[in-house]
Amino acid sequence: MRVLSLAYLLVALCGIHAAVVPQKDSKRNDRPIIGVLAQELKNPEPKRNSYIAASYVKTLEAAGARVIPVMVNRPEEEYRQLFKSINGILLPGGGANLLTSGYAKAAGVFYKLALEANSQGDYFPVWGTCLGFEQLLVITSGENLLCRTNTSGVSLPLEFTQDVTESRLFKDFPPELMTSLATENITVNFHKWSISMENFTKSEELKKFYKILSTNTDGNIEFISTMEAYDYPVYGTQWHPEKNAFEWSQTYYPHTPSAIKTTFYMADFFVNEAKKSLHSFASEEEAQKHLIYNHNPEFSGAIGSSFLQKYYFD
Numbered sequence: 001m002r003v004l005s006l007a008y009l010l011v012a013l014c015g016i017h018a019a020v021v022p023q024k025d026s027k028r029n030d031r032p033i034i035g036v037l038a039q040e041l042k043n044p045e046p047k048r049n050s051y052i053a054a055s056y057v058k059t060l061e062a063a064g065a066r067v068i069p070v071m072v073n074r075p076e077e078e079y080r081q082l083f084k085s086i087n088g089i090l091l092p093g094g095g096a097n098l099l100t101s102g103y104a105k106a107a108g109v110f111y112k113l114a115l116e117a118n119s120q121g122d123y124f125p126v127w128g129t130c131l132g133f134e135q136l137l138v139i140t141s142g143e144n145l146l147c148r149t150n151t152s153g154v155s156l157p158l159e160f161t162q163d164v165t166e167s168r169l170f171k172d173f174p175p176e177l178m179t180s181l182a183t184e185n186i187t188v189n190f191h192k193w194s195i196s197m198e199n200f201t202k203s204e205e206l207k208k209f210y211k212i213l214s215t216n217t218d219g220n221i222e223f224i225s226t227m228e229a230y231d232y233p234v235y236g237t238q239w240h241p242e243k244n245a246f247e248w249s250q251t252y253y254p255h256t257p258s259a260i261k262t263t264f265y266m267a268d269f270f271v272n273e274a275k276k277s278l279h280s281f282a283s284e285e286e287a288q289k290h291l292i293y294n295h296n297p298e299f300s301g302a303i304g305s306s307f308l309q310k311y312y313f314d
């Protein structure tokens with residue numbers, strides 16, 4: 001207890017943020033609905049302007065959540081309404097522009113609403129994977145500090161920092177899975193851009209907001225691979241937890257038992273975060289109108305393509 005209150009005092013003294021992440025274990029919402037953000041297609045066609053890779057949806061479903069698609073290029077008011085109805089948002093990987101795309105704009109709105117809500121004692125978790133991770137960094141720092149790395153197609157073990165044992169994200173992972181994560185090539189890196197340790201450390205905004213949980217290197221540049229916010233339920237991985245269980249097009253995607261457990265434990269963590277959010281739709285009927293089951297995923301997984309199945313949206 002003493003250590004805790006001292007830590008709290010230090011945080012308060014440093015003026016970082018007044019609030020610690022609120023715990024809402026007493027009231028739990030066992031019917032969480034999580035928004036997954038769509039993104040613009042590079043080559044749109046009639047009725048196909050944006051998409052969501054089904055692997056993100058399946059990952060959340062497997063851990064006990066339902067999903068609604070959050071469409072891009074909608075008015076802020078629509079996002080505000082949706083925010084009150086859902087229990088968390090996942091920003092998936094992909095290739096949208098981090099400053100100008102509809103993906104970037106929607107992510108910015110939800111991030112802002114989440115921080116406001118969480119500092120008022122409400123709970124709303126945000127997760128970014130790969131592009132979503134990079135998007136979180138750009139939003140938090142207010143600038144693009146990414147650099148090119150040689151990481152477009154490699155599975156790596158995580159290099160955990162000392163902070164990992166006290167992290168919310170990893171602290172309840174089974175010890176043998178932590179050992180696998182630290183020694184086996186089971187985290188899929190599929191990105192050309194990264195936040196280097198150098199640039200992260202230079203940014204006051206990033207340093208005070210995010211705790212680094214793991215790093216990796218492309219042999220040349222050390223970059224951050226997993227992070228969680230100190231005072232908010234905001235989480236990011238530069239790597240892809242969802243690919244291990246649900247994507248098959250690349251030979252370096254790992255499907256070993258520990259790789260599959262990784263997908264599940266990451267999803268289990270985030271879905272349990274969403275269960276702390278008591279937002280809800282006005283009725284079950286209203287929720288059903290939004291659920292992703294109103295759309296059908298299509299097989300898009302010819303060898304070499306990034307995703308096995310995709311949802312396409314108008």
Ligand SMILES: *[C@@H]1O[C@H](CO)[C@@H](O)[C@H](O)[C@H]1NC(C)=O
Pocket residue numbers: 144145146147148195196198199
């Ligand atoms: C740091 O960020 C700048 C952009 O502000 C970028 O040009 C540079 O490559 C980055 N350097 C490293 C080492 O990450």
Ligand SMILES: *[C@@H]1O[C@H](CO)[C@@H](O)[C@H](O)[C@H]1NC(C)=O
Pocket residue numbers: 150153154
């Ligand atoms: C990039 O990394 C791969 C291993 O993942 C290596 O084979 C390749 O030589 C590297 N390329 C450069 C330009 O460093």
Ligand SMILES: *[C@@H]1O[C@H](CO)[C@@H](O)[C@H](O)[C@H]1NC(C)=O
Pocket residue numbers: 154155183184185
């Ligand atoms: C992980 O992959 C690297 C090449 O990217 C290889 O050198 C290393 O032996 C692999 N490690 C394990 C434990 O499979």
